[in-house]
Amino acid sequence: MAEQPQQLVFIPFPSVGHLVSMVELAKLLVHRHTTLVVSIPVITSLSTAAAVTRYTDSLAAPDSDLNPRVKLLHLANDDDDPSAPAGSVLALIQSQKPRVTEAVSAELTRSGGRLAGFVHDMFCTSMLDVAEGFGVPSYIYFTSGAAFLGFILRAQELHDQEGVDLTESKELAELAIPTLKHHLPRKVIPSSFLNKEWASVVHTMARDFRKTKGILVNTVKELESYAVDSLSSGKNNTPKVYPLGPILNLKAEENSDGSILQWLDQQPEYSVVFLCFGSMGAFNAEQVKEIACALEGSGHRFLWSLRRPVQGAWASPTEYENVSEVLPEGFLDRIREVGRVTGWAPQAAVLAHRSVGGFVSHCGWNSTLESLWFGVPMATWPMYAEQQFNAFLLVEELRVATEVRMDYRTESGEIVSAEEIERGIRSLMEEDCSRKTRMKEFSDQAKGALMDGGSSSCSITEFFRDVMSAGDV
Template sequence: MANMVATLVFIPAPGLGHIMSTIEIAKLFVNRDQRFSITVLVIKPPSSDSGSTITTYIESLAKNNTDRISFVELPQQEIAPPSDSKGPLASFNEFIKSHCKYVKNIVADMISQTGSGQVAGFVIDMFCTCMIDVANEFDVPTYVFFTSNAAFLGFKFFIQTLNDEQNQDVVELSHSDTEITVPTLVKPMPTKVFPTVFQTRETVEFVLSAARRMREVKAIIVNSFLEVETHAIESLSADNTIPPVYPVGPILNLEGGTGGRKPLEDDVIKWLDNQPPSSVVFLCFGSMGSFDEVQVKEIARALEQSGVRFVWSLRKPPPDKTSRVTIEYEDFRVVLPEGFLERTVGIGKVIGWATQVAVLGHRAVGGFVSHCGWNSLLESLWFSVPVATWPMYAEQQINAFEMVVELGLSVEIKLDYKRDSFIPMAESVVVPAEEIETGIGRLMEDDLVRAKVKKMSEKSRSTVLEGGSSYAYFGSLIQDLITNIS
């Protein structure tokens, strides 16, 4: 393979966070080894989920002409509405599966073109395990890019073992009020932090099926690093029923940016420039994180009572149940308490969408109230900004538990809050202003957590440099791929 280019086929899930981190690891591959080229097959979100942000992002990448990375957008497919027999996650699974035929045709064309190089493997998102079958048809290995952390990866395998080998009723367990011992965690985990997907038969089956399929792959690439998840990574590596795990993170898009919206950012940055160091709390709940009006008012009351400086990224719930992506408010006054904006002028800013890394990276920001998406937590560690946890959907409750209880790297507003549009039963309680205010106070005043975060920030930056553990794991991963095709 000395002069030959080997092609990797990347298939991310159709979510902005998944696509961004996939592109970042693709860049890492081509920068680390000249022998790789990458074709990213882009699954467009169903039209109801508004894929315009993703399309803009892909277009901006294509314009920048990243060397040896090309993008192929797959034909737009629609997601079937949930029915009595098929819930939203099963419909999503079918939606992903409907792209297999396109992937098969594109890869067949790639292989038939002379001089295009050998297809060395598929690197698929954890939500795209159906693509293992396509890779098998071409007799190439599949690697999963797991965009969450090692503890949650171990939790998925653990739950699958409980169900398949010990006949444990996982749904019943998730509704119980108890604690369980998970191999990838040192501390016992309360069942109240089980994500909502474990609360119904249909959604549990989705998770179990994905865990079973992940056992079939050549290796699992995890967006985490040894220094932050030492126990979890060592636990996974010691389990010979699980494929080899390569923790190569943090994989971050530090430029942020999905195109456009510059004036807002300039305005926010200009305001932050005039605030004292580490004095501002940033509240942001991800592209799918939103609250009802009652909860918004409680957050506003907490901010006003605390007197803390703040930047609050406030987003509106999607207009209908078919979409998960939040939208902009035309006027924040329709949802905020009367006079709030006037009373907090100079102390805080309420904004819509913002590039999270641009705000977190500013010296004035000293705390982050977050939904605990794994990308967001990695960004907060990178920029040495402590987090107050407010998980909402997906695996965020487990992320929050790991950061607060297991690692002592965050403070708690909530660990078990749930608001998940995939699971109709996930009706969230209202967190009162007093509880939010207490959490924000701890966030801005806990020097012990701040010191631990600063230390982990240094480790997160050094691990990806030559000599660091993630750098070394990535070298081993490349070696594994090369050995496979040479």
Template sequence: MSKNVELVFVPSFGVTHIIPTVELAKRLVKRDERFSITFLIIPEPSGLIPQAYIDSVTNSVNHIRFTILERADVPPPGFETGIPFISLYIKNHLPHVKKAITNLISDSNNSGSVRLVVDMFATTMIDVANELSIPSYLYFTSCAASLGVLLHLPTLDSEIEDELLEYSSELNLPSYINPVPTLALPDIMLSKKSDGYKWYLHHGSRFRDTKGIIVNSVTELEPHAVHAFNHVFSGIPPVYLVGPSLDLEAKKHPESTRAHYDQIMRWLDDQPKSSVIFLCFGSRGTLSVPQVKEIAIGLERSGQRFLWSLRSPPKTNFEKPSDYSNPEEVLPDGFLQRMEGRGLVCGWAPQVEILAHKATGGFVSHCGWNSILESLWFDVPILTWSLDAEQKLNGFELVKDLGLAVEVKDERDDLVVAEVIERGVRSIIMEDGDGGGGGGGEVRRKVKEMSKKCREAVMEGGSSWFTLGCLVEDLINIQ
């Protein structure tokens, strides 16, 4: 007998969490028509929601609908940024989430058909599932190795009395092949007294209270972490690697960016294959003026073609970076004139379309997990430039454990000098990797192999396709 199942997703606010979660939902409803999916969308603290994206999904995909929650209070002063702010702000929406799910259960007249899927920073919502007697799952939108860090954190906390920063220069973590420098951990994990550490510890502990953990990664990409989940960790729920879940369809960009988009794509069309290094530091990544100047000098000395998404820091915590009205004010004198024809400095950039373009040959990235998966999908080698949060762990895994990237900025760098940038850019763009000993040729070969494996994983019979099928059966049949 067919059993219809209602999945309720509670992603973290912001498109970097919402989009990969919706992409997973698309694959679930495509795989099994018994699923209906409701997204409970938490507005950003400013009140903004990605309405254009929501509308495009609503108009193109059956069985997925969105409920925009009423905005709850923002955390008090002292919680302005980072994981403490995100976690507490999401927690403040708990009554709204409970009310929305209660209404869904009432409409369906059957709580036994509802399952809750929460974001990695929304573990407080597991309490709602427990109160309403519905199963809860976790969707971890970063890599499997960093999931292992949070699962292992309660053990570290009990074993190490001192601050992590003072304990050792390196940690042996089950989900990583090589010892991990403590400075590669998110900064707020290094002090047990910090609110960030306490929230990470809370989330890592609550992951075990779910029926399963879904990860936006690929078994062939992170086999060591998969082995750790199956053979090293104890008392954890099943872990499903079902990625990559990416939004790769042709984007409908706002009309306000159309001329900008056309300029970038026309410029790329005129460049030779795999000749351009793309620099982009995420939707919230910005750099200091001294660092901008060092990058410019390094790019100029490298002699390589480049496309640089250069953003101005936000003026308040709730704002996002913006385009410079006059980028010359932060660049070396005459830089734009000297680089005309060889390089293009822009503001906002259509990252997916740039990575997919035949002219793109390398990617200087902040190592957000979505950006890493997109770069691997399109067979573009990465130069790691981690800025914040788990990005340093992502970069460490790519370079040290997997050999899939070249390191430019390591965890100790406050300022990356022009010489390092010049050497890194040359090594990743030049096919034979002789641009300065960076090993770019070997990295390019490994990235090409991994790109093929990532694409095969989501095809019928692939590892992620098979694991998604196991998840589907578990979601439908769980008691």
């Protein structure tokens, strides 16, 4: 008699980056546990629907490697206002609870089996009561690192128990965070913690985290051993933490424009600095010219992913029809032999290439993990979200990165000078070989973590055992 299927429900945040990460985690889990089925209700907002649809269509393609035991449940959505502020995305998630309940109930009726639990994206804690309605436990999938998880929990603790309001306590030059060896300077505290409306949202998230059975963290124990040990100490009502990364989608760009990789093939080993600022990263024309002057002045070979900024919350950058319109006159001619300016770039494939010796990055966590996976040293230029914190972690705690800036914020409108950018590029490409050595060590550890007997592999097994037994309670 066949063993009864075990079901988990994953609740993703309605953006491609978060959805991709959850799908990759689901693929990993069902590959390792043959009785497991994962259902993923796909929530979309009007501002992200096109990108999400492109991605989900790719999963339905004949050449997709999506396991049939990972099921995408598409939810109708006619409630979203495209002109609403970014914070309304959280209200959208709240509004989708009846649809998620209906979709999960229908899937359980169709497929049968035992529902064991829900895994919620870190921004989807409003769905905890949906899991409660089904009588099963909830877990959080935290798509950032363990040190930042510790910061979120500490900030909420400071607010609720010690009366410290980071939005007002400007006299605090730095904070002691249990998951960091060094004190955290105020200048790298993410903007959301310094804004009253968003700080309230983050504190609510942290309180909700503490109500769950556990937190799955997209990190590697060896990479963030100090933070993982701190979170696992059992203090301060922290749920059990499962470091099970790196969860990456390294195959997504295999069918991308091959000319970029062909150009890289012609460059010497470790000679190219790669500049790429994520799916939401773009600069105004004045800043673009400063970057161009810095690249030309550095004398280093480079590949620069340059995209046009678009106004509006959650609006993704677009491609330039004629990139020369924002570059200094004659720039493309002068750098023809040593540099290439492109629009969208296949980041994972570029970082994997033997000619790439450094990565100027916005320090998004997925990009950070990709750079670590391929052992490419970084120069930090954070822009939004938790990226300033990540930059501090990379430069001061892990010592695998130099900085263009650690405290840059998109909303500041500040222009970083060509001299400062050039100094960061030279430091990245010319100085401190120890950074590359540490990156190589972390790369080996990250790959080993997912192998049988590795730290993340064991953590995945432990989570599966815990969630299945928790569902019996």
